[in-house]
Amino acid sequence: MQFVRRSIQALVVLVLVAIPFLYLYNVERYARQNFSYSLAGKQISDTEWFQRQILDYIDGALAKTENPDKIISAISGSPWSINILGYNISDPLAAVTLTIAGGNFYWPFLLSILPLVILSALLGRVFCGWLCPFHFLAEISNKLRRLFTKFGLKPHDIHLKRKTKFIILGALAGFSFVAGVSIFPHIYPPAVISREVFNSIFYGTVGFGFFFIIFLLFTELTLSERWWCRYACPGGAIYALLGSVRILRMVRIEDRCTLCVECDDACPFGLLPMSDKTGMECDNCGLCKKVCPEAALEYRFMTYRGEKKLIAEHSSNRKKKTRQVRGA
Amino acid sequence: MDRRDFIQKTIGAVIAIAGGGALGSALLKLLKEPDKKTMSENRPYAYYVSGPLRPPGAGPEELFLKKCIQCFLCAEVCPPKAIRFVSAGGGLKSTTPYIFPRERACILCMKCTEICPTSALAPLIEDDIYKGKKKVDMGTAVIDKRMCITHLGIGKCESCYTICPLKERAIIQEAMLRPKVLDDGCVGCGLCEEVCPVKDKAIRVRPPGDTLKNPSMETQFPAIFYPGATL
Structure with a gap:
């Protein structure tokens, strides 16, 4: 699980670094084709050594393909606003800032935040x-x-x-x-x-x-x-x-939990899975599940109401237990 | 509270206040309107009276600032690498795209308007630029007759006329091959400015709202965080 998460994060960073190099190559391609037309030709001599190596590598890789322009224009942008095969995906915050600062509803852009919102x-x-x-x-x-x-x-x-x-x-x-x-x-x-x-x-x-x-x-x-x-x-x-209505939730299984507080320590967001206090902040990173020695934490598909019910059940069970202990 | 604790806390408070003050003043410096009186030629941050020269398809300056979400997609797809970004010295305008045609001019490929997700850059009129109506209005080129080689009669240059993608619509040649810009036809791509052989450029592009026709009145923002940035 953590391996998958790390791989996705590393992939995002890799794409973030790769896209500018790809477009730097695009600039050089243009400069080569139009050397006499524009002064952009001087671009070729402007690169650093390591940039040269990477651009040469991209050049070699794209030389074998039929349509390099199509490959270059397949992906562009960043997590803030990325364009994949002509479709735009943007951050919800970008839509908020456009709508509020710009004061206009631009429907194509509002549609582009849908993937992340969903x-x-x-x-x-x-x-x-x-x-x-x-x-x-x-x-x-x-x-x-x-x-x-x-x-x-x-x-x-x-x-x-x-x-x-x-x-x-x-x-x-x-x-x-x-x-x-x-x-x-x-x-x-x-x-x-x-x-x-x-x-x-x-x-x-x-x-x-x-x-x-x-x-x-x-x-x-x-x-x-x-x-x-x-x-x-x-x-x-x-x-x-948006996460307050999420369906995938980290749920504690009370029978297995030994109240060791390992999960509370591990949570990077400072949430308290041991006390069932994940609320709307949980990002389902699975770190608490990883450190739990008793495997008492599990992913469950559950609505907000379902989780509330479960938490109420847990607290009533705890009260019962304390009563039993006191009685004994 | 003993003395050691007191000293430690005092030093901590002093450091915190000094750090906060420094950060606050830095922020204020960023938000402050830059000094418009400073003037310097041949720097990438040259601004015009009405604001920087925006990429093709940008509307009025205020509307453009409202729509731009600073995603840098336009600069990424720009083949000649003409689009660059306002440095932190630009205050609230910082990290918005602009073009400095003296260094690298727009080639009117319109890839930035195609990729812009928020329609901050959008062609004004859906028509081919080579046939008739104005699709782009970045600005207008202005010739300084005191510097132009052909106008002065020193020689026959023709660079601006030769490179112009909208010949006979944006620029014409008068008697003795003197270039003349037609305001209605010029879209302000700046290729003429890029190729002009005169050192301080005899032909310059001014943004649409710029009423000042004297090219020597260019103003400039101080370059704080992008010192010496060239392409």
């Missing part, structure tokens, strides 16, 4: 745990953090209220409306990371967002684990709202 309405915040490139980097940072703790260094562990992210979402949406400019792409980590990767490969420069991501990863290491995702991310807020 996915998170069925499975919860899966975008965060399975696809988001920032989450991937944060997990590496998190490994380092756990290593620190092993060697006796104790990083801070700051907790805020979970609804802070909804306030941030609302405040920034209001700001976008007043300013008439999309403000989310400047601070939403998947958008920022993909832009900086693109900038660094395509133009050879990095922007302000690069320092923003470094800042986030550093605070991730020192201040609080996954604080951005838990308390601040506006995209995470939308996914959490």
